[in-house]
Amino acid sequence: MTADEFYDDEEEIDFSDLREQYEVKLEEGLDTFVVIDGLPKVPEDNKPKLVKFLVKKLQAVGSTKEDSVYMPMGEDGQSQGFAFVEYETATQAAQAVKKLNGLALDKRHTLAVNKLTDIERYGREGRIDEKYVEPEQEPFVEQEHLRSWIGDVRARDQFVLFRADTVGVYFNNKKDSPEMTVERQFWTESFVRWSPLGTFLTSLHPQGVQLWGGSSWKRMARFPHPAVYLVDFSPCEKYLVTWSNKPIVYQEGMPGLTPEEDGKTYIVWDVKTGKLLRSFPPIENAQEADKPPNMRKKIQWPLFKWTADDKYCARVTPGSSISVYETPSMVLLDKKSIKLEGVVDFEWSPYAPTEDEAKKVSGEQLLCYWTPEINNQTARVSLMAIPSKEIIRTRNLFSVSDCKLHWQSEGAYLCVKVDRHSKRGKSTFTSLEFFRIKEKNIPNEPIEIQDTVVNFAWEPKGDRFVLITTGELPPAGAAPAPPKTSVSFYAPEKTKSPPAGPFRLIRTIDKRNSNAIFWSPKGRFCIVATINSQSSHELEFWDFDFDGEKKESEKDLAANLQLIGTVEHYGVTDLEWDPSGRYVVSSSSMWKHTMENGYHMWDFKGNSLREDHIERFKQFAWRPRPPTMLSKEQQKQVRKNLREYSRQFDEDDLILESEASATIIEARRRLLEEWRAWRGKMERELEEEREDLGLPPAGADEEKEMEGATVIEEIVEEVIEEKEEEIA
């Protein structure tokens, strides 16, 4: 955002509401008074009794006394149902308004407590129109299409780039420099983030979160959460969760917030309306609170986990319970948390059941959680159906140090990575517990790994996976060099019909430094990388369905694994596939280190497309795409005619290429002409000045020299042979 735009923006803001709110209060000293309405009407005799009763109630929030209550009497000798009360301080009066307003005295009487100054301000005649005026309906304004980028003629994907203070959104042009759609300075204060379907770009500011979108990149929503630090969207982008490490200190006049939010750190918002749905205080964790701040566990993020259809959201209170909330009300399911002693973590299945499926328990939303060994009970992993809260599967586990829950992207499989220790606790190893959710009775299939598994990743929409293991982790502080790792690839055995066969190891590659796995969003291709490392920066591109000869030993497996490319990107810190799985960008962010920051774009085979070194480069993020709207049949049709389409695209690429080079040539020609023209002018001027000074033309010296340096050509002729021939 340029400075000008920023100020323009400022001018458009209507400040009148703020002015009203912060209007200088002339009636100083009246702040300690409140007006109480809704009192029973009593005769003079009963008045002291009522006052006494009232004072008792009033003293709950601040100090006042019977003398400070003034209850005027009407002409009929009855009190009029209201009273004026003076508190000792203005804060107490404010508390009284906050706490006592709406307090029910009995069935017929409910207190209405207001500040005297408010009554003055709003209740005075003329301030508020007596007559009800129907609010004018705003004329309908056509909104910009929120997914306009999908309509790009060349079906290009967009990405956001954050460098120095500038954030920009660009179309990917493969080898050519990206096409800018918008670029603004100081668009965000900390980082940017796409919403999960790519509709909005999120920016963070000390005052809160803003969403931007549409073809003009205008502001779509504002969520005022002071000192916001982290944000998270629900999968369908209906809800937004914000978190700040500083509890909100509510002050009057904070836009969008109510006194309810005082002391809260989490807020759940409705994205469409911009309304605050519910706020939550920080989770109290007695164990953690005792530790010094730098020893405490990092906060768990995202804390609120959503089902794939945004219907429920849940969070864990470690050690005691999981709270499931229904949307959009954000009320606890069945009004209470699910008590689960010791519970550490949980994950929702990413599969969203259809409405028909959801009617049966077996088709409900699935939630997987695990509890450690506690009170003579073994550690266990359980699957719970929501909303029935029925536990449909559990498995007991032994010698567990930690568990990680990995759902396959369609919820067909669940892998529980169980870090276990030997009986003496000296050595550690991992077992992978697989659950086949879609099969009858949810069969379990364990795989024992002798080493520690440091990374695990499912193939998206597939049934293959990659894991990275390491031997014994060196004791803390001993070896600075990261330990060698091994990468293992797994696939199910081939079967004639579903379900897939048991998982088998395809291959293990030893003595690697790899630490990260990045599957293409469409599956099949996978990058095994070493990121955030000082010494090694390799990216390996693997194909799981290689179109070529297959090893005899792997003929029973539903995969043909082949390394198709190895590249290096010095200082790589992040890696991201584009939503189509055609391109992948590895980047080196100044947030991690300051050496050779920038990004590098590759195709899925590991061929380099573009390299861009950018000073103070911070972030690169592909814009996600919403799910396709084509039906299964239509998709099949596209796949069938792929050859036809690709021919068309190749042609388009060719045309584009020649067009692009034409513009470049044109620009160069212009530059060249400009330069020649300028040189010509300068040379003429110089000549004139020389002439004025009576000097010979500038070239004269050189010419003379050139004469002196003429190449003398000597031709030496030598007769080699002489022959006489008679021609008939």
Next chain:
Amino acid sequence: MRPILLQGHERALTQVKYNKDGDLLFSVSKDHVICVWYSQNGERLGTYNGHQGAVWTIDPNPSSTILASGGADNTIRLWDMKTGKLFKTWDFPTAVKRVEFTEDGMFVLGTTEERMGHLGTIVVFPVNPDIEGEQVNEPSLRIVCETKKKAVVAAWSYLGKYIIAGHEDGSVSQYDGKTGEQLLNVPVHERGMLIMDMQMSADKTYFITASKDKSAKIIDVKTLNILKKFETDTPLNTAAITAKKEFVILGGGQEAMNVTTTSARQGKFEARFYHKIFEDEIGRVRGHFGPLNTIAVHPAGVSYASGGEDGYVRLHHFDKGYFDFMYEVERTRAQH
């Protein structure tokens, strides 16, 4: 393009320069010695000994008879180029960072440092072309720079009409060559970013600056308008304009003080070739293992020399491919 490695200095190079005929190459370094080499084969012809400190700058006069040098021993010295005899020394209160002859060799300018209460100055001396003759003792012109705005580099424009100076605050000034009156002052580089080098085009109507702000710029002598801009990813120490081809050569790299903390690939110790008109990077020449401090191009554009913090001069003769390289538009233009 196989370079000739000139190993004659023991410390970091500060400047290299060809004479007007291009047959000689002069190099100066922090090791107090001035060397002269045959530019064709890199054979060392001799040295000029006498400076008592780092030599910062060197310039042969156009007729290749006199050599001017300036150094950290607060002197400008004039040498008989042929015999190596020192025949004139001008003393100053502070170090001399740049010397340069006018086109006709009748004047020499020098820039002096701002230090210990002395302001930075640009001085001009008339030079008697007769080596045996008398030389003046006092400058004919003395330009005093504002405090914190010393001239780091300076050069003569065509016909000695202007003196152009690059200042430590990143600005460039134009002074009248006769009176010393400041005519223009334009902020060219990022504020506070030192201008490290300034070299004139052959006809001295435009020049190139190299700055710590990682960019180099081509500027019109008359108006100080920026004509071209070359952005790089490393602080620049030097920039040269090539003759014959429309290129510029930029050199620089990681600050010498930071070199030990980063790997060689981080150093960016490469000579970078850019197209002068299109501002595109064309190629790089590796070889130095310290930042490049100075680059000079042969007046006929057949070779270039670079001097590095590593103490070496690398002399490169361009090969056929270099001369043949041409953009499509240039080729079509040339055919017409």
